[in-house]
Amino acid sequence: MRIIIADDQKHTRNGLRAVLSACLDAPEIWEATTGLEAEHLAEAVHPHLIVMDIRMPGRDGLSATRRIKSEHPEIKVLVLSLRADGSRDALAAGADAFVSKGESPQRLLAAIAELADGRPRP
Numbered sequence: 625m626r627i628i629i630a631d632d633q634k635h636t637r638n639g640l641r642a643v644l645s646a647c648l649d650a651p652e653i654w655e656a657t658t659g660l661e662a663e664h665l666a667e668a669v670h671p672h673l674i675v676m677d678i679r680m681p682g683r684d685g686l687s688a689t690r691r692i693k694s695e696h697p698e699i700k701v702l703v704l705s706l707r708a709d710g711s712r713d714a715l716a717a718g719a720d721a722f723v724s725k726g727e728s729p730q731r732l733l734a735a736i737a738e739l740a741d742g743r744p745r746p
Contacts, residue, residue, distance in 0.1 A: 625740070626652045626669055630662035630685060631677040631704075636725075640675060640704075643729045648736075657681075659688030666692050666699060673739065675732075678705040678714065686717040693718035700739045704732065 625648060629640045637655050644651050654669055656662040660683040662674060674692065676685040689701050702721045703714035711722040721735045 625649070625673065626654075626671040628654045628656055628662055628665050628669070628671045628674040630656040630659065630674060630680065630688065632657045632680040633677075636677070640732075643732065644675075644736075647729075647733050659683030659685055662688045663691055666696060670696070671699060673700045673702060673736065676701055676703050676719070678703060678707055678710050686713055689714070689717040689719050702732075702735055702739060 627644060629637050631637050631640070641653055644653060654665050654671070656665050658680050662676060663683070666674060676689055678685040685703060689703065692699055693701060700720045701718065702723060703710065703719040704723050704725055705714070706725045708724045708726065714722045720739055723732050723735050
């Protein structure tokens, strides 16, 4: 599975990388610190999944999600944010799922499994 982690916080990217590497079967993981970087990486590596933060400098995660989903609707985008109220905005931007950063790693992995199984978004 090819995954892009898009978050401007290095410790968040490191934590996500550790969880995903430990729990998924040999994922290929790239990192982006802005929405624009995520867009460029999406074009270059055509990932299966992007784990996208909402708030990043420059182009934010919602704008990047809109652009990525308009050009590559098959790429799954899971928005991960501290903003628990961000679910509505994320889904409106085209995200396939939303998980709050306050939730457990197991919830994140369950959401990824649902997307991999092709289940519709909530």
